[in-house]
Amino acid sequence: MYKEDTIAAISTPHGAGGVGIIRISGDKAFEIAERIFRGKKDFKLIRSHTINYGKIVNPESGAVLDEVLLSKMEKPKTFTREDVVEINCHGGMVVLKNILELCIKEGARLAEPGEFTKRAFLNGRIDLSQAEAVIDLINSKTNESSKAAISQLEGKLSRKIKDARSKLIELLAHIEVTVDYPEHDIEEITGNMVYEEIGKIKEKLCDIVKSFERGRIIREGIDAVIIGKPNVGKSSLLNELSGKSKAIVTDIPGTTRDIIEEYININGIPLRIIDTAGIRETEDVVEKIGVEKTHRAIDEADLVIMMIDAKRGMDEDDNRILTMLGDKKLIILINKIDLVDEKQINEIESLLKGRKCIRTSVKEGTGISELENAITELFVQGEVSVNEEILLTNIRHKNLIDMAISSIEKAMESIDGSMPLDLVSIDITDAADYLGQITGESVSEDVMHEIFSKFCLGK
Numbered sequence: 001m002y003k004e005d006t007i008a009a010i011s012t013p014h015g016a017g018g019v020g021i022i023r024i025s026g027d028k029a030f031e032i033a034e035r036i037f038r039g040k041k042d043f044k045l046i047r048s049h050t051i052n053y054g055k056i057v058n059p060e061s062g063a064v065l066d067e068v069l070l071s072k073m074e075k076p077k078t079f080t081r082e083d084v085v086e087i088n089c090h091g092g093m094v095v096l097k098n099i100l101e102l103c104i105k106e107g108a109r110l111a112e113p114g115e116f117t118k119r120a121f122l123n124g125r126i127d128l129s130q131a132e133a134v135i136d137l138i139n140s141k142t143n144e145s146s147k148a149a150i151s152q153l154e155g156k157l158s159r160k161i162k163d164a165r166s167k168l169i170e171l172l173a174h175i176e177v178t179v180d181y182p183e184h185d186i187e188e189i190t191g192n193m194v195y196e197e198i199g200k201i202k203e204k205l206c207d208i209v210k211s212f213e214r215g216r217i218i219r220e221g222i223d224a225v226i227i228g229k230p231n232v233g234k235s236s237l238l239n240e241l242s243g244k245s246k247a248i249v250t251d252i253p254g255t256t257r258d259i260i261e262e263y264i265n266i267n268g269i270p271l272r273i274i275d276t277a278g279i280r281e282t283e284d285v286v287e288k289i290g291v292e293k294t295h296r297a298i299d300e301a302d303l304v305i306m307m308i309d310a311k312r313g314m315d316e317d318d319n320r321i322l323t324m325l326g327d328k329k330l331i332i333l334i335n336k337i338d339l340v341d342e343k344q345i346n347e348i349e350s351l352l353k354g355r356k357c358i359r360t361s362v363k364e365g366t367g368i369s370e371l372e373n374a375i376t377e378l379f380v381q382g383e384v385s386v387n388e389e390i391l392l393t394n395i396r397h398k399n400l401i402d403m404a405i406s407s408i409e410k411a412m413e414s415i416d417g418s419m420p421l422d423l424v425s426i427d428i429t430d431a432a433d434y435l436g437q438i439t440g441e442s443v444s445e446d447v448m449h450e451i452f453s454k455f456c457l458g459k
């Protein structure tokens, strides 16, 4: 049904910019462009996949709305696999809005968030996990997370999943022939054979799942909290870390503009410091923001960076904080080592009872790269390199693979219990179905809606 209409949207971010882009996709895209674009050549004569200088003119009033560059892209070699027109105009909101309104007046409909990508999926240009990679790519916070998204966009994850799914389906077919047409001249499949085959598939799926934690961290980053007594150097540390790598500020789509997250890039991993404002303002973390709030900040964090003042030494408060931490990932910094001697540092270290700590002087920049390396090592073993391996970054994908694995395990148990193969095949069918939901080969309308609604407008 959707194929009958043509959609249009502003594809560049809101606000003034040098250039703004309006994208039109659908059967009427060329018709609309022909009515509103005045270039050197007649629109019909413009070759596909070329960029053309001209003006956007209201065909009724003759008013010129802007001087533009227009790209004409004939299907099927386009993002949506439909006819696409992109108008590069000047980046003011009024200009963009007027041209968009004109497109709509001429027969286009305002696109929903993600609708261009949804069409690319529905028309078979990309599968569902690739469509989701487009969102990830837009939201990437570091080079590494964008590389992971690109690899998913290229279909590396899809290929593995499709491969596993088609092997399951092949097995199902083989089981069906064996069970339903025993007279057929085909090698009969046995429980043992099925067991071995699905076991291999399970191993491969488990490998993909293992990459999830790593992928999640590269994509979403680490939530960290810096705690310690007043004046120990928390704000100085934050400044040092963010000054070195320039904080990246992102808007979170779908939220108001004033919620802004700040990310510090640590060896390619985005680090978000939670609740620093609170900590920065209070004189004494434990006393003023209260034990409960400190607890909550610690609870929410993936990582706690605790700072101890070398000059003042360990005291009750520090011990209290330490006991709160439980089994959280923890990095202890003994800060201001420039003010003390070796003996004083050793004393603190012995009070830490073998906990690993890093000696720092934020003031002099000592120990900062050690801290950065410690963070990387805690969360990703080895180097962060996402060039070769597949990284599972999406929680929806992970849950589906987990469900496929447990269906395979159920099938294996049934074989162990000498159940008939046609019963075993029910669980194998489930497993194949779960995998199909990742790539979109078997996916419901609701899930699709959920996924595409996360997109921004114009994508």
Ligand code: GDP
Pocket (backbone or CB within 6 Å): 228, 229, 230, 231, 232, 233, 234, 235, 236, 237, 280, 335, 336, 337, 338, 339, 360, 361, 362, 363, 364
């Ligand atoms: P916060 O209250 O924990 O956020 O501490 P601040 O970052 O505001 O630092 C308190 C004071 O300690 C400031 O005057 C800093 O310049 C100083 N400071 C921080 N780190 C060091 C350090 O490593 N050595 C020395 N000598 N002073 C430091």
